[in-house]
Amino acid sequence: MFRKLLQHRFLFEELVKRDFKKKYKRTVLGMGWSLLSPLLMLLVMKLVFTHFFGRNTPHYTIYLFCGNLVFNYYSESTKSGMRALMDNAKIFSKVTVPKYLFLLSKNVQTFISFLLTLVIFFIFVAFDHLAFTWKFLCLVYPICMLILFNIGVGMILSAMYIFFRDIQYLYDVFVRLLMYMSAIFYQIDSYGETARKLFLLNPVYLFIRYFRKIVIEATIPSVWFHLLMAADVAIALGVGCVMYKKYNTRFLYYV
């Protein structure tokens, strides 16, 4: 796959370029929106939820930011990934190109937005008088995992979207639901033991939790936590790859 990727480097670059241009065409701020929109979201949440949840939560802004950072990346990446195949149907029904290129290109775009937001995030961290420890290096692990996880989910969604257009609405609802279940703006301490365990089944929560542990609590999660995350990623990516492999030549019939 990597050799193929290398072989199609030029196409990949051009696709990424195209996706960027299309996303920000005729907007005044352009890339600025990638920064501004999560910040505005953060501001709104901060204003609304501080009253209810923020009082008992130390570093509530950062707490919120961790959740938003991860969740926005996940949601944008998978939502745009879902359309990646469909949007490029005209191309792959005429030229033989590896179809995952379209998905990867979208992911590159959302990843760059994510990185920009991450920089802002660190600035916020600094302002909040949280210490930058060597443990911050561990963040590389959840970030890499999140990239792969997003790609995997994107593959599954984009394949399903071709066969089953209703998925776009279902997924919208699902994402909203997931947001509320990912403990973005509240703490899960008030739930019982079993309920807290159930949260661990939500992969997005795992990523958020990882960030909070490192940044706010300055502790490294357990090995099991790492493995659980890896398992989630492996499943998503595995299913995605299998679907692409299986339906590679059948997508054409339904676009």
Place this chain on the structure above:
Amino acid sequence: MSVLEVKNVSIRYMTGDFKEIGLKEYVMRRLTRNYHVNEFWADKDVSFTLDEGEMLGIIGSNGAGKSTLLKAVSGIMEPTEGRVKRRGNVAALLELASGFDGELTVKENAYLRGAMLGYTRKFMDETYDEIIEFAELHDFQDRPFKQLSSGMKSRLAFSIASMVQPDILILDEVLSVGDGAFRKKSEAKMREIIARGAATILVSHSLAQVQELCTKVLWLEHGEQIAYGDTAVICGLYQQYLDKAVTLDQARAIWAALNEKYDYLIVGSGLYGSVFAREMADKGKRCIVIDKRPQLGGNVACEDIEGITVHKYGAHIFHTDNEAVWEYVNRFTAFRPYTHRVMAVSGEKEYSLPFNMKTFEQLWGVKTPEEAKKKLASQRPRLDHEPKDLEEQALALVGKDLYKTLIKGYTEKQWGRPCKSLPADVIKRIPLRFTEDDRYFEDEHQGIPEGGYNGLIEKLLEGIPAATEMSYEKLVNAFPDIAKKTVYTGPIDEFFGYELGQLEYRSLRFETETLEQEDSQGHAVVNYCEKKPLYTRIVEHKHLSGQKSPKTVITREYPREWVPGREAFYPVSDERNLALYEQYLDLAKERPDVIFGGRLGEYQYYDMDETIAVALDRAAQEL
């Protein structure tokens, strides 16, 4: 070794499954028990191979499965059944103008497309200027793509795509891109690529283009392979199909028939060819008949106009004294009894033909044979030498009145030159009847087949494969070994490519017209014996067939010079031509596998009964 091998490829589309109709519709249809998954085979069992430097044309109506097949060939689609084997890289130029992004600029699109086609950035950087130059879009480079006209879009697409040097090049309707000037440029470019040795597949709705460029052709229709092979033959068949001259099944049957082997290839489906074929087929020999005309039957072919059977190539009245021949033809068709009489018009007066007592009365007012004979004798000039031209010959036979009124003008029109410069032996004998018998033919059996001659020909050729609009040259080019022996009923000099010079023929031009009246001339045939009008006769077809109709169809017959390419009707049997024919016969001895037969093959005027008699004879000799 073939670059591309497509073997038994079938491609199926599923329509109406739940992936296509969506969940709600799926549930609804399940509930109402209305859920069906339909299979649709875009291509069924298609096979072909392509070698280096070859160019395959794919033809067929819309929805024939051409584009789907190309997708399988280029690897975009996987065939449902069968396999595609490629050796080398494929460049597919399919539906060029689509697949661009309207929001991006021309330049960005160019790079993106280049990338899709597998070019490298370096290659694009190097050729970008050339591409823009070729597409003539220099001033549009930074415009959004959606502002371009569709012609410009196609031009850009073509320019980018044609920068490659693939092993297999697939062109789907791309040679008809842009305006006339650009089309020329793009065709030149394509030829350049092909000339460099690429194997090419061309899909085009322009038959002329396919015929000009392709070394072989695949004809698809409704996903099925109708024919695959020789360009000229298949394009001809396809054209006939488009003209609705043949149905799809007929076309398929003809192609299948052409691909078999025969004992006899019979060129020309006139009476000679048809009778010969019938005789051979009855003896268990395998025969195939071809004709270059759009219908079978040679000069006896009929067509239906306004419910009237029209003899397409002049009035044909069957008459014979040959019992065997009469019996033979009656095996195949019933005859309508018909006695042929011909009227002649000269100087606004009508005369009876052939010359009989009625004619003499109309001409001179004489009543008895004695008076007529006396008058004739007084008309004949005294000659102290053998007649040296046709005029002298005719005057010696019938005298000046008959000659001037009824022979001179007609004969000169017929031969296209004055009687004085025609040889005397063109007319050997002029019958003079001193009775009231005005029958044109004195033969015992006379008639016209019920419903015209087509029925006779059909019966004769029953169960024998026949292809129309198929010249001998075209056929042998495609199937050199189709038959052991050939029966050639076309002009013998044409067969040998006129290598000893041209034999002369007379040709005819027919001008058929439907008149909004019940009757135009009251006779089947009226001859016009003066210099003007230019036609020699008018045939009114309903009097031949006895059909009733409020309308009538007439045909004017204009004699004309024969030049190669025109229909040859009569051999000009003078000394020079007969000598030349003898030389051709010598040449024919070197081709014992070819039998020359019929009026043109034997360079001899035959009536229908004589034609049948010689065909029967020749067939008997063969057996």
